[in-house]
Amino acid sequence: MKLKNVFYLPSGRIFLFDLDGYLIESTEMRDVSIDGKEHFEVRNSLDPHIIWKHLKPYERKWLLTVSTQKGCPHNCHFCDVANLKFKGNLSQEEIENQIRNILNYTPYVNNSNKVKIGFARMGEPAHNLINVMKAIENLPKISEELNRNFKWLPCFNSILPQKTMQNISGLEVIDKVMDIKNNKFNGNLHFQISCNSTDEQQRKELFGGAIVLSLKNIIDYINKKKNIGRTVTLNFIVMKGIEVSVNKLLKFGLNKNNFVVKLIPLNNTINASDNKLKTYANYSNYEDLKKLGNKFEKNGIPVVIDAIAKCEEAGLCCGQLAQIYQ
Ligand code: SF4
DSSP states (O other): OEEEEEEEETTEEEEEEEETTEEEEEEEEEOBOOOHHHHHHHHHOOOHHHHHHTBOOTTTOEEEEOOOBSSOSOOOTTOGGGGSOOOOBOOHHHHHHHHHHHHHTOTTOOEEEEEEEESOSSSOGGGGHHHHHHHHHTHHHHHHHTTOEEEEEEEEEEOOBSBOTTSOBHHHHHHHHHHHHHHTSTTOOEEEEEOOOSSHHHHHHHTTTOOBOOHHHHHHHHHTSOOOSSOEEEEEEEBTTOOOOHHHHHHHTOOTTTEEEEEEEOOOOHHHHHTTOOBSOOSTTHHHHHHHHHHHHHTTOOEEEOOOOGGGOTTOSTTHHHHHHO
16 A cells, blocks of 8 residues: 555645555544634634644544545445445455554654544445454554554444445444444444435435435334443434434434434535535534534434534545545
């Protein structure tokens, strides 16, 4: 795996690695710590200095993402990885080498209380479950090998296909992720499920026709499982004309003991624009996003509202750089 190029954001870097002629992306970012009025300032500004002023120290939190596939077999209408040619799964070693490379290119980060690593840059990790899970289990070994004192927070983010490329059912994927979460990481694994709409037909269209587990099935199944530590996150990229019904989710069994809901503005991707998707809320009407969040909170459901800063967004969403360089 050769380093092809590095791109700098105000909060971190995107690496392009060449893997036998195919370009894959990995990232390292610092978190932006913001509150109250400053949140508005950071969100709306195009000035990187504003972000630099609010970066959290690596020791408190460091955010990494690695790719799990060469491209992705799906064609989600909001994601630019979908525009790349799909060339199959990465091996366990190829996933782990991205992590080793990021660590080696960042020799000044030796300690951190939270290194959150998303197996979610390019690829749907459920299709490469065995290699991804082995890489997750190996995280403590990798940091030890490179003399880093890290507390890892692995993050498994999936659309949960009903059947994976390796013929594993979506429910078995949940079983495996929850098993590693409860038994290997003492509950300290972040399981994020891409939902995006509460209407199953809309979900199917947004996922480019992918056959995924229904929300009712997911909520019901997780409610029956043992869940230590962190709750499971249901992600909604909020888009105009796309249903997010709190009542429906409550009827399906959504509850605060097992779930948190994350509301995310739609990124400026080429695919989203080609598919005429528009964000429900972003910088100018962030309050609308908060109002939607309040509807969940009124029913006792915890909500995280994720709004990426304006100056972080320019052309650097998942798959965009690989697309340009490919
Ligand atoms: S959102 Fe995930 S599953 Fe969908 S195309 Fe992008 S990488 Fe693949």
